[in-house]
Amino acid sequence: MKIRRLSAAVAVAASGALLFSACTSPAGNDDPAEGESTATSAAADGPCKADLGDITTADGEVKVSVEDEFLGYNTNTPETYSTYNSAVTDRIFGGFYYFGADGSICADEDYGTYEAISEDPLQVQYTLNDEAAWSDGTPITYADYLLDWAAQAITEDGKVTDDGSETPLFNHISGLTLGDYVPEGPQADAPDAKSFTYDYERVYADWKIQIGSAFPAHVVAEEAGVSTEELVTAIQDLDMDVLKKAAKFWNEGWLSQPGEVPDPAIAPVSGPYDFKADGWEAGQYITLEANDKYWGTPAATKELTFRFVAADAQIQALANGDLDVIQPNGPTVDTVTQLEQLGDAVTVDTNQNLTWEHLDFNFNSGIFSDSLEAREAFALCVPRQKIVDDLIKPIAPEAVMMNAREVFPFQENYEATVSESYDGRYDEVDLEAAKEKFAAAGLKEGEKVRIGYAAPNPRRAAEVEAIKSSCDQVGFEIVDSAAPDFFDKDLPNGDYEVALFAWAGSGQIASGENIYSSTGQQNYGGYSDKTVDEAWKTLASTTDEAVHAEQTVIIEKQLWDTLFGIPLFAHPGVIASSSSLENVRNTAAQSGVLWNSEQWARAS
């Protein structure tokens, strides 16, 4: 499953992602208390899932909260795609990769392996595990991945997409992007081949997360009234008679009415968990049970139940044993305090996640648009450390001020990137220097600065308050111009001087190009810088990680020097679990605490 850069608003609502922090004590508690170290054993060996040795599935049930109803087996349609749905489907589909606890890419070798056999032109070879099979016994093969490609490549007119802008035949959330990059589709010797190659038309920096899991082609073939081989031929020959039927089933056949567990005949699974017969009660819960046909490391606990519970009811449900693992959305200081009051029965872990808050200048109009000095004056008076200390640390004590945009404080390469791109000049408020810059920019006392953000958001209101109390001394007059429709109106219309919002980090390498390059779709402020544009171009057109690191430093440095905006902090996240559970581990990625749920086990 590909994790995409979520929109800012959605990200705030769904910031289900927490920091990798191997030896974090719970918030506000300096001495690691007993029973609070369960995550350490699993966290000790890097960001990927720990190798726990031989596991046999133990009887029992683990109950975890998700905040919304399960929608269906096919989680790749625009209607069903959501973090809540993926929380369930990620357990039933195996895939070539997953995101580790700090957002880095980990390969799932139980499922298969992949490598770039040529870097330019980019050719990637995927090899499935020989034992990999759907729960109905059919092996997972090339045919499944060819269908996966077809669903992201074929247009309504029965052609392979040219530039990804046509109307697609399949109702796929990713549209025709894959077909745009790989117009030939995956290549293999036979429909049931275990190994296949993707020839990229142009180099794609994020190739590692392009191909993940697949849907069962044999089911689609049967529903379309053909054999799997015939479906493969039909895709290769673009035979629309067959493809239309296949697409119809792909689009509609896997939708569920709440409470109706998908028929195992059309919904075989490829992951450690499978649907449990009668295990779905509409509006209440859905239960998965260990997939006994799974060839890889089996699930540690037999049943995994997702209960649909709003954030405000989760903590008491955890205290009462109605839930075993929770990850409340948008945690506040209260969340952490309440969880701590539950004592030793509950293990709490806080972290920072991949969603990060920042102030962006408006380069299209206003006082900051063409005056570096004005931007510097503002940057010098923003009390970044105070904002982190007052608003974030009470939730996640390990939180720090963020000094980069493309790397996060909890990631390995953060120190290296920041030390080369930023000298710490805006770390502390310097009102004198700010006043000098203010004068140099030719600004007059009482210059209005509108800070826009999407209301209501108490935390951002507090941030603006802190900025106001500091920057008004310099001569600015900070105006809190929060609006509920900030993203619809003020941001596109340019009715702001500084925008305050958050991006959800995606794990993608090149997605920042959209934000910082002159023509980027999400470059709302109209920033334009040749060095940055070129660096992004270089970065996006290679798969060489050394070049990625090098260009990231160039981009970060230039963004600091020209002051695109000011990064503030990574959002805090909180998970809590019953202390009788082992291996519950926090993650910064959007997949949330469930990411290693097949490893959760009751302490015996």
Place this chain on the structure above:
Amino acid sequence: MLKFILRRIGASALVLLGASLLMFFLTINSGDPLKDLRESNDPNREQLMAQRSELLRLDDSPWERYWDWLSGVGGCFTGNCDLGVTINGVDVLGLTQQAAVSTLRLITVATVLAIIVGIALGILTAIRQYSGFDYSITFSAFLFFSLPVFWAATLLKEFAAIQYNNWIADGHYAPWTIVIVAVVAGFLLQAVLGGTRKRRMLTAAAVFAFVTVILFVFNALDWWRNPMFGIGGVLVVSAAAGVLVTALVAGLRNRRALYAALTTVVVGVVAYLAFAPLLVNSPSWGLLAGLFVLAVLVSVGIGAAWGGYARKQSMLVTGITGVITSLMVFADLLIAHWASFLGVKSRPISTIGSQTPNFTGGFWEQVLDMATQILLPTILLTLVSVATHSRYTRSSMLETLNQDYVRTARSKGLSEREVIVKHAFRNALIPITTIVAFDFAALIGGAVITEQVFGWKGMGALFQDGLNAVDPAPVMAFFLVTGVAAVLMNLLADIAYAALDPRIRR
């Protein structure tokens, strides 16, 4: 009467139509359904927006969309309902059915309880106007009425669920807890029963002694974990209820009614003995419902047989007694299965959900599971509604009690029971009917917060999720159900009005 009803229905249909139009336009203009996509940077953003516009038909005129929704609803009369699909592609008709069932389950018990308790409290406080009891009930009513639901829910979860579950693991009261409970019970009962100072003291002392002894005995028997009620319990409690019902409805001087009530109880207990093996070994909801109907029929029959000069009254007495006896039998069966239920579910009271996921256990354990899951939201909804009901009943009762005809009745030498039950209460009921009917309609749509804090997905969630996504189909489905419920309840209130107040029938 028929003409009146038809005219009401016609007017209501027009009101519903107008309201639905307003609702539809308000919903589709309440926000931007493409908001999240506008902020997205997916390469295929335009496609996704086009796709959603097509799904929600954003490019069609609102009138056209409303008309299509309306014709979909019109289909309900010809058997092919179409309420559209949600933004997630889920059929709304199915969703609405699930939500309505869930909400009805949640509110039915609460509403019935609230009506009974609220009206009873209202009458008692009216009779004991300006007594300590009246003041305390008034105080509590205002307290509960003004409680923020989410906060009360949090307290309930903490004390009635989490703390109770911790306690039931052991299941013994500490001695000082027993003393406090007994003192409170003694104080409350003397306040309700009233009388001279000496009589009050006696009442309080007796209650205190009784409660203390009972609780110590329960401790000794480990009763809270292994409770039993037994045939004897059913017999005693039902007989007491029978006497009380007779006293209220017919007066104890009507010996025929009293004997009829007692006969009903005895027959009920004997029937329980006869049916016990069936109820324990192969229970089902169908069986329970069947037996309940049978029990009511037999009870009413007994009343008719004993009745004599006051046959109707006697039938009412035995009918109510029969229902109470049946409930006691049901309670006895549940209590008998409590120990085995605790074995399956060691923390019986849950804070969320309408059932325990994947609950394994027999029929009676499942009934207990549903009961314990519904307990907290029911308490909460009841407390809030009791407040309104008791206040309305009190004032309405006070008003009638001060009427001339009540004074006349008293001066005729009627007993206080007859004055209150026959003359005052009946007339006081008329305005209350309206309130109760409205309250029921409001509860169907109004339990949004209760649903959310207790993790029930009902009509409230349907409405809220739909509105958040600017998705008209579920919002309109919510409107349809609540609107029709409001109209129907209103109509029922009018009919009940006519039945209670002969002046209206003209």
